Amino acid sequence: MHDLPVIVVGAGPQGLAAAAHLLERGFEPLVLERGDAAGASVSEWSHVRLFSAWDELVDSASRRLLEASGTPIPTRGYPKGSAWVRDYLQPLAAALGDRVRYGQEVVSISRRGRDKVVDAGRAEQPFVVRTVDRDGVERRLLAQAVLDASGTWRTPAPAGADGTPALGERAAADRIDYRIPAEVAELAGAHVAVVGAGHSATHAVLRLAELAERSPGTRVTWLLRRASAEGALGGGEADALPQRAALGSRARKAIEQGLVEVVTGFRLDEVRRAGDGIVLVGDDGREVGPVVRLFALTGFRPDLSILSEVRVAVDPSLDAVAGLAAEIDPNVHSCGTVAATGVAELAQPEPGLFVIGAKSYGRAPTFLALTGYEQVRSVVAHLAGDHEAAARNELVLPETGVCGGAGDFGGTCCAAPAPAQAERAEAVAV
Structure with a gap:
């Protein structure tokens, strides 16, 4: 051979x-x-x-x-x-x-x-x-x-929190994107949502926050399955990759400026049609929407x-x-x-x-x-x-300075990261 x-x-x-x-x-x-x-x-x-x-x-x-x-x-x-x-x-x-x-x-x-x-x-x-x-x-x-x-x-993951498409997710495919948006101008003045806690989701949130700043009336809702947004906002100065740290810092600023509304502990269970948009229903009965577009960036x-x-x-x-x-x-x-x-x-x-x-x-x-x-x-x-x-x-891999993993719904923190360790390549910065 x-x-x-x-x-x-x-x-x-x-x-x-x-x-x-x-x-x-x-x-x-x-x-x-x-x-x-x-x-x-x-x-x-x-x-x-x-x-x-x-x-x-x-x-x-x-x-x-x-x-x-x-x-x-x-x-x-x-x-x-x-x-x-x-x-x-x-x-x-x-x-x-x-x-x-x-x-x-x-x-x-x-x-x-x-x-x-x-x-x-x-x-x-x-x-x-x-x-x-x-x-x-x-x-x-x-x-x-x-x-x-x-x-x-x-093979992107679905928006549904249990690992399968939420009820109605397939039927609402024309209102759901599973990629970071390249162009968002058509969403000016509309209500849009992002589900996901990784860097791709953060990037999408920032792109939409910039649209909200340019176009008053645009609403951006960030849906997180975790009980806290801290893990999604990065490790700040403790992150060995400065551009990755900047990504989280910019997202935090957008939230503080009111350009982005964060909804925590939200695990999507159902997607319902509502006129020209969709309503997102959590497994606890909470509803978000209607929104004209959902960006599902869940891995x-x-x-x-x-x-x-x-x-x-x-x-x-x-x-x-x-x-x-x-x-x-x-x-x-x-x-x-x-x-x-x-x-x-x-x-x-x-x-x-x-x-x-x-x-x-x-x-x-x-x-x-x-x-x-x-x-x-x-x-x-x-x-x-x-x-x-x-x-x-x-x-030798860079530290992240981030606490709170995918399994951490309670929002607790852990010890400082060990040296020579890594985080995902597809995660990105603006």
Whole structure:
């Protein structure tokens, strides 16, 4: 099988970084991307500015590959998603050349001639990766190893507080968005709501607060499931990422100025039509609205369907790689901090298969690009037989200074965050 490529699913930041590390280690990578270009998912939030600086958004092997090709890499500032794609991800894909294939949706991963049940000779068989292209043509590709970096972007969580769509949520789909808005001018003078406590929700709230400041009569209601808004407002001066801290500070100011109304302890149970808008009903009977638009920014979850015929260990509560769960569980890590992880935590019962990047974290809202780059470095070193490098931790992650995790409905606080720990990459700043 050593003559076969290592297939990487997804040409996002972690997938392309994996290809760069594989190439550097002497492997032949093959990256399969369902979109039409590298960073296709990032391009869908191109209007959003990251709170991570450029030096925290570039992988080490990718940097070396780009430098060898003479491609300049930005070093200062906080890019928007569009700049991350234009100035880094697309040049990186270009440097990888035809090792990246577009319009290829991976629909399944399996072992040749072996379904999930069969033990005999399993590890000696190559992986079979099935794809469907834009024209509906199916193909089977063989691989010596597979790295699933397909992310979670296309599977946002519903607005309903119990993890399923609230009653009436599907029927009101024309009034609900699951992405950070790019344009909000059409909402001037209207009542709008945001549900969610993460950085994406905070970003949406700020964008709408700016509209409210420009257009009197615009009402912005922020719905939080927690009993307190403090966790959603960030760690302030205790946050090691200044732009992330600024995001929370700006949200706090918008609330104090009366541009945003916060409703805490609100767990959405039902969405009711009301004329041209919708009324949001909590599980305690409280009603908010009518509103003309609800931005449901309650996180993401992985699509595990392509892994149904390989043996994977998935945590039952987080849908994360089982070996990571204890390190990233937001019910335990209520300060929003988690340890850096590598191949030891990512190992699967199926040798040669790894779920990496945001997908490895499942539903946990604690992922940073830096975390994924360290995962990639460790996994590829392992595949190359460099076990010393695979076991080494080369990452120091910034503290958040935040108390109150996803499991903290009571609004209590915890001890100060430990060093060398991380928070989510998709979280953003204006």
